[in-house]
Amino acid sequence: MFSSITTAALLAGVSITPNSSGLPGIEQLRAIVGAVMTVGLILGVLALIISAVVWAFGSNSSNPHLAGRGKSGVLVALAAAIICGGSVALVNFFWDVGQAVA
Numbered sequence: 001m002f003s004s005i006t007t008a009a010l011l012a013g014v015s016i017t018p019n020s021s022g023l024p025g026i027e028q029l030r031a032i033v034g035a036v037m038t039v040g041l042i043l044g045v046l047a048l049i050i051s052a053v054v055w056a057f058g059s060n061s062s063n064p065h066l067a068g069r070g071k072s073g074v075l076v077a078l079a080a081a082i083i084c085g086g087s088v089a090l091v092n093f094f095w096d097v098g099q100a101v102a
Contacts, residue, residue: 037084037085037087041085044084045081048074051074052074053070
C-alpha cells in the first residue's frame with residue numbers, strides 16, 4: 001500500500017520533453033527522414049499514374065477486373081500520399097493529445 005502511494009507521488013513529478021541536442025546525429029537523422037518522405041511522395045505519384053493508366057486501359061478494353069484493380073490502386077496511392085505527406089502533422093497532433101492527457 002505504502003509503495004504504491006510513493007510510486008504515484010514520484011510519477012506525478014516527472015516532466016520529460018523531447019531533447020533535440022541530446023544525441024549526436026539528430027540533424028542527420030532528420031535529413032534522412034525528410035529524404036525518405038520525399039522518396040515516398042515521389043513513389044506515391046508514380047503509383048497514382050500507373051494505377052490511372054491501368055484503370056483507363058481496363059475500362060477501354062472492357063476488362064472490369066483490370067479496371068477495378070486500377071481503381072483500387074488509385075485509392076491506395078492517394079491514401080499513401082496523404083499518410084506520407086501528413087505524417088508530421090499526424091505525429092504532432094497525437095503528441096499534443098498525449099501531452100493533454102496528464
